[in-house]
Amino acid sequence: MRLLTHNMLSCNIKGVANGFPLRLEAEKWVEKEVELNADFLRHIFPKIEWKALAGAARAVGYCELPEEADAAMLDSEDFLRRFHHALLEIHVEEGALVCPETGRGFPITKGIPNMLLHEDEV
Amino acid sequence: MKLKQLEGLLGTLQQFSHPKVELEQYPTGPHIASRLLYTAENTFGDISGKVVADFGCGCGTLGLASALLGAEQVIGIDIDPQSLEIASINAADMELDIDFIWCDVNKLRWRDDVVDTVVMNPPFGTRKKGSDMEFLAKALKVASQAVYSLHKTTTRDYIKRTAIRDCNARSADILCELRFDVPQIYKFHKKKEVNIAVDLWRFVPYPTQESADS
Numbered sequence: 109m110r111l112l113t114h115n116m117l118s119c120n121i122k123g124v125a126n127g128f129p130l131r132l133e134a135e136k137w138v139e140k141e142v143e144l145n146a147d148f149l150r151h152i153f154p155k156i157e158w159k160a161l162a163g164a165a166r167a168v169g170y171c172e173l174p175e176e177a178d179a180a181m182l183d184s185e186d187f188l189r190r191f192h193h194a195l196l197e198i199h200v201e202e203g204a205l206v207c208p209e210t211g212r213g214f215p216i217t218k219g220i221p222n223m224l225l226h227e228d229e230v
Numbered sequence: 231m232k233l234k235q236l237e238g239l240l241g242t243l244q245q246f247s248h249p250k251v252e253l254e255q256y257p258t259g260p261h262i263a264s265r266l267l268y269t270a271e272n273t274f275g276d277i278s279g280k281v282v283a284d285f286g287c288g289c290g291t292l293g294l295a296s297a298l299l300g301a302e303q304v305i306g307i308d309i310d311p312q313s314l315e316i317a318s319i320n321a322a323d324m325e326l327d328i329d330f331i332w333c334d335v336n337k338l339r340w341r342d343d344v345v346d347t348v349v350m351n352p353p354f355g356t357r358k359k360g361s362d363m364e365f366l367a368k369a370l371k372v373a374s375q376a377v378y379s380l381h382k383t384t385t386r387d388y389i390k391r392t393a394i395r396d397c398n399a400r401s402a403d404i405l406c407e408l409r410f411d412v413p414q415i416y417k418f419h420k421k422k423e424v425n426i427a428v429d430l431w432r433f434v435p436y437p438t439q440e441s442a443d444s
Contacts, residue, residue: 109329109331110303110329112281112303112329112344113303113305113329113331115341115344116340116341116344116345117331117339117340118339118340118341119339120333120337120338120339127339128341140327142327145279145302147279148279148302151279152281152302152344155341155343155344156344157341196302196303199327218318219318219329219330220314220318220330220331220332221331221332221333222332222333223331223332223333223337223338224309224332224333224334225334225337230337
């Protein structure tokens with residue numbers, strides 16, 4: 109699971125109002141190089157919840173993202189590189205996503221988060 | 231990439247070993263999958279450099295085809311862990327990086343509009359009535375740009391009406407009619423192979439309230 113996917117996932121338990129962002133507990137992750145596409149980064153930037161991305165990046169030990177970001181930063185190549193790395197080059201292999209409201213954990217195994225709900229959560 | 235090349239690559243993918251009838255698991259054949267993605271990319275520019283989600287991805291055919299055509303990020307969602315396992319193997323074999331989520335598509339909760347395009351071969355809704363429209367409604371909620379989907383030709387009028395009236399579609403167009411080969415994989419199939427007429431649809435969603443405001 110890349111951090112871009114984390115950035116859109118919300119807790120899906122019925123009745124949960126503040127299920128975003130899921131807290132990332134990463135036990136194992138890998139980094140894979142991907143070619144940087146500046147047009148894509150500019151396209152996706154306004155849709156990203158920055159605090160959630162910066163928090164998830166810290167959970168995998170990457171602390172190079174600023175606390176806040178605005179569109180003017182997209183002119184900086186250095187910023188684009190960091191944004192690109194956090195968004196697309198880190199894959200969480202093992203760990204969990206934890207609902208901020210209920211504390212329910214969704215395990216991540218072999219890179220795949222298990223978002224299936226129990227019967228009493230539907 | 232040429233259409234024939236894409237079709238050839240998709241033909242090498244592993245498919246369901248034990249298909250589950252209750253989930254209406256029919257493999258999306260390389261012929262149909264390659265045409266769906268090729269049209270989405272070359273006629274509409276909805277794939278390369280985009281975030282693409284494959285709803286009910288099964289063994290990953292449509293998602294992998296999207297990645298082959300240059301999607302920046304592909305996310306496959308399926309309720310069946312065995313399918314996701316095969317899809318992961320298929321992705322590894324082709325050296326493509328795709329994210330998967332183990333989830334019931336209808337129970338998914340995503341921030342709207344991060345995904346550009348949804349591609350899907352949903353259950354036809356023959357075993358569980360309405361499951362095709364549940365998929366479509368969800369897809370049109372999540373996608374910001376377009377939804378590509380396959381539906382039985384016999385349900386054409388119903389799909390168009392329901393998509394526009396109930397599922398947030400601004401437009402619903404049939405791109406072509408295809409034959410879906412369903413091999414005899416379930417015991418209740420009497421004939422060796424049947425082929426069903428299906429329509430390839432392109433739906434465009436209305437922008438959500440949030441993005442309309444900003």
